[in-house]
Amino acid sequence: MKRPTIILNMFASVDGRITTGPNRNVAEWTELGIDAGANDVTHRLYDELDCEALISGSESLMVYGQHSIQLEHEIYWPKKSKAYIVFDGRGRVDWGQSEGLMVVTRENVSKSYIQQLENKQIPYIQAGMDEHIDVKRALEMLYEQGFQRIGLTGGGTINGVFLRQGLIDEISIVYAPVALGGKQTPTIFDSDDILDPKTITQLELIQVKPLLTQLVWVHYLVKHKI
Template identity: 30%
Template sequence: MRPYVICHMMASLDGRIDCAMTEQIDDTNHYYEALAQLGCPSTLEGKTTLAMHYAQEGTFQPARAHEDAGLQLYKAVEAKGYAVGIDTNGTLRWDDNTTELFGRPLLMILSEHTSQEYLDYLKQKHISFITSGRNGIDFASAFETLRTVFGVERLAVVGGGHINGSLLDLGLIDEISMMYGYGIDGREGMAAAFDGRTLSSKPIRLTFKSVEEQDGIVWMRYLVEVKK
């Protein structure tokens, strides 16, 4: 059993999601108001987004030889909602009070290849974590742990494009919540709402759920069709 997962994104009309750009086409906080309506106390963000907006500069520098941590979990605190982050190999550096930074406790998902030293570092920072998967992160298993151990029943994936694409390919997203602001990006190399899928990937079929307009911003919701 895993959480119900909603991918909630703000994009320009051409589907780009650069945060500095989207802030200019959603200056009334409709994105966050819609996120609150989705009823997801916990959110998930990829490493790129975390490094850009939340983590300290630089990368974690180990002081001893690498020792794979293997399969582990650590629950620093009981909470109604978590800021879930992805950091496959354990390299992000954090402030002492991440709960204040995110507004709720931080919970990291990492691979089993993460060093034991880095997990000890997270414990010192009182940051919860799950390690799952030897060759990259086993998201299906990690999501089950989110539900069974941390009580996460609804999870909003809020960035970025590559983590969105990966979870979509794995069949771990139940619903798409897309908000399109009144602007076009068009800059070369900017990430799309769903990115990084292979050229041989087939389109993911969706079922329309709802649409509404809010001060020029269009909010559309779709259910992801189950693969047969």
């Protein structure tokens, strides 16, 4: 299987939470100044990590759309990124912004959703006939279109899918100086529980680096099982 290298790149609390709570936009940390610049720094790292595109799940966009945050200063947008690729298997998003967008959905998504994409001239690929996108096939198709290194931006659900399927090659986390806790607060990886410790994803440290005055960047290589 030929696919792009996938680099998970996120910012999180020290306990791995990626929002304040369910259905909350993490940009509120930035708005309040308590992320210590983690949001902006993380977006800049996509360029340092040579990401040619970014992948996000539709659940993140749905939350952001319902919990809008207006920031005083715009967050840096990666200059090397040629596409913002959103996995929307259920065809839930009514797209208002199409510039630079690419959509990944199922082959059996509704015809009306495909019609929307075509009417708005949004490029798309279809992979999988079951309830969920065939993520491995989707990545093969993205590779065939020339994408070799892609940043995975979350949320926790899509991150968890990629983790469980062994599709993440590097993990880059910027830790903000906050701790949240919470039993339902989204985490970096929201997925099914592991029952066998032999299936735990093991990592190899590439580097640890302090950034600005309050942040710590940790960068790992994923040790894939042969």
